[in-house]
Amino acid sequence: MERVEASKAKVTKSGLAVSGGVMGFVQRALVCAMILIGTASAAAACGAHDNSGHDAKRPNGSGMSAERIGRLVCALDPGAVAQGHGWRLSIEGQLVLLTIDVSAGRLRAMVPIRVASGLDAPQRQRMLQANFDAALDARYAISDGLIWSLFVRPLDGLNKTQLVSGLAQVVTLARSYGTSFSSGVLRLGRRGAEGSPPDAPLIERLLQRGQDI
Numbered sequence: 001m002e003r004v005e006a007s008k009a010k011v012t013k014s015g016l017a018v019s020g021g022v023m024g025f026v027q028r029a030l031v032c033a034m035i036l037i038g039t040a041s042a043a044a045a046c047g048a049h050d051n052s053g054h055d056a057k058r059p060n061g062s063g064m065s066a067e068r069i070g071r072l073v074c075a076l077d078p079g080a081v082a083q084g085h086g087w088r089l090s091i092e093g094q095l096v097l098l099t100i101d102v103s104a105g106r107l108r109a110m111v112p113i114r115v116a117s118g119l120d121a122p123q124r125q126r127m128l129q130a131n132f133d134a135a136l137d138a139r140y141a142i143s144d145g146l147i148w149s150l151f152v153r154p155l156d157g158l159n160k161t162q163l164v165s166g167l168a169q170v171v172t173l174a175r176s177y178g179t180s181f182s183s184g185v186l187r188l189g190r191r192g193a194e195g196s197p198p199d200a201p202l203i204e205r206l207l208q209r210g211q212d213i
Contacts, residue, residue, distance in 0.1 A: 045081055046074035063158040066100055069107070072160060073098060075210040076167070091206070094171045100155065107158065109151040109167055111174040116142050130173075130181035138169040138183045149173040160210060168203040 064072075073080050073087045080089035086099030097110045119142075127140040127147075141150045151166040172184035184202070 046078055063155045064160065064163065066102060069098075069100060069163070072163065072210045075212070076164075076206055091167060091171050092202070094174060096167065096171065098167075102155065105155050107153050107155055107163070109170045111149045111170050113140075113147045113149060113174050113177050116145050116147050119147065126181060134180070134182040135173055136169060136183045137166055138173040140173070140177075140181075147177070149177070161207065164206045164210060165203055168206055172202065 070082060070087065073082075073089055076091060077089040080087050084099075085101065086097060089096050089098065094111060097112075098107070099110075100107045131139050135149075137153075138149050138151045141148045149170045151170040153162065153166055169183035173182065176182050176184070
């Protein structure tokens, strides 16, 4: 199985620094990034991008503007790259793709986990079970030959805490693939919410970085 480990992949201003063992996976993930958020030729580092490619208006007059989301992204990762209609960033070493579509009123945060080839029926079943009771606001998904953790949220009404929570959940869900298959927030059992403690440290660290946004 090929997957991006937090210790082996890091987003930089020019792309990804990775070990040779995951290069094929990373190349596939970067191709997906170009499809989902735009081409590398349009890329710019934080502080050098004016968000002209984004509609700065808030959807229906509420929620976070694209400009504010961009400032939050740069607070979370000063090395983030804005390109097309999204950003490529690293959260504690984990590659995250963030894209917004103001006309559709949606935001998506995605983390590539591993190639989907070789995924057997029990593994698929485990991911679907996690989507039901342990992933909470994030989800496992398969697209373009890769397994992803995914967070989708309407832009209307979106606030900073919700966005940071979603980013923390999608990163935690990717990291827990193959073990607890959890977003780290809570587990919904047959009798309601069951005792999985929140991944508060990651959420708190991200909120601290973006406290002035």
